């Protein structure tokens with residue numbers, strides 16, 4: 001299976017890649033929810049957090065070090081930002097290639113609306 005994000009990682013479809021190395025790729029979200037909205041994705045296809053294995057730990061750890069680096073480069077590190085990983089249907093996941101959202105550039109408010 002080839003995911004949409006794998007095609008972006010392999011540069012088969014256009015996107016604005018802001019960082020790439022041997023383990024992860026970071027690119028601008030096509031439908032940003034905030035002034036800064038970056039997706040950081042392991043280069044290997046992992047569908048959801050439920051599919052994570054111990055051998056993925058290096059790539060998944062790299063998501064955080066790249067989040068820190070990209071946040072600094074895009075100027076949101078000092079004021080703060082939010083990292084989000086959605087999992088599955090109830091989690092609101094749309095693309096089944098595990099990814100971390102980095103959102104910032106404005107006050108984001110509470111994590112979730114307080115309703116069922």
Ligand code: AMP
Pocket residue numbers: 004015028029030031032039085086092093094095096
């Ligand atoms: P999630 O709901 O956590 O699966 O998030 C999927 C994200 O992928 C959404 O924020 C979409 O806007 C984003 N997205 C979908 N297609 C593309 C694309 N071609 N390039 C960049 N971001 C995309």
